[in-house]
Amino acid sequence: xxxxxxxxxxxxxxxxxIELKRLGHEIQTFESALAAKSYIEKEIPDAIICDFxxxxxxxxxxxxxxxxxxxxxxxxxxxxxxxMDAKQLVxxxxxxxxxxxxxxxxxxxxxx
Numbered sequence: 001x002x003x004x005x006x007x008x009x010x011x012x013x014x015x016x017x018i019e020l021k022r023l024g025h026e027i028q029t030f031e032s033a034l035a036a037k038s039y040i041e042k043e044i045p046d047a048i049i050c051d052f053x054x055x056x057x058x059x060x061x062x063x064x065x066x067x068x069x070x071x072x073x074x075x076x077x078x079x080x081x082x083x084m085d086a087k088q089l090v091x092x093x094x095x096x097x098x099x100x101x102x103x104x105x106x107x108x109x110x111x112x
Contacts, residue, residue, distance in 0.1 A: 004045040008054040033062035052079040
């Protein structure tokens with residue numbers, strides 16, 4: 001499976017990438033939604049794991065852009081905000097909202 005990881009914290013993308021590669025996935029990491037957006041114009045991933053809070057274009061804006069383009073890619077939001085309304089995001093089409101750091105290990109189970 002081709003998985004795109006978008007997180008402005010390079011360490012998070014690196015660690016997630018190592019774990020998902022270990023599980024046999026092909027990984028592309030990006031430190032901004034704008035860079036990921038450019039890549040998607042050339043190649044569509046099978047799933048996206050994206051940080052919510054990023055400069056210039058946040059994870060929700062990136063998701064809405066994808067939706068606008070007609071893409072229906074499983075989209076996982078990562079957030080450190082405990083007050084995030086996960087139910088609202090899921091109702092908009094986000095596959096799942098994962099909270100940092102406690103839910104990061106769940107990604108290994110999701111992408112087994």
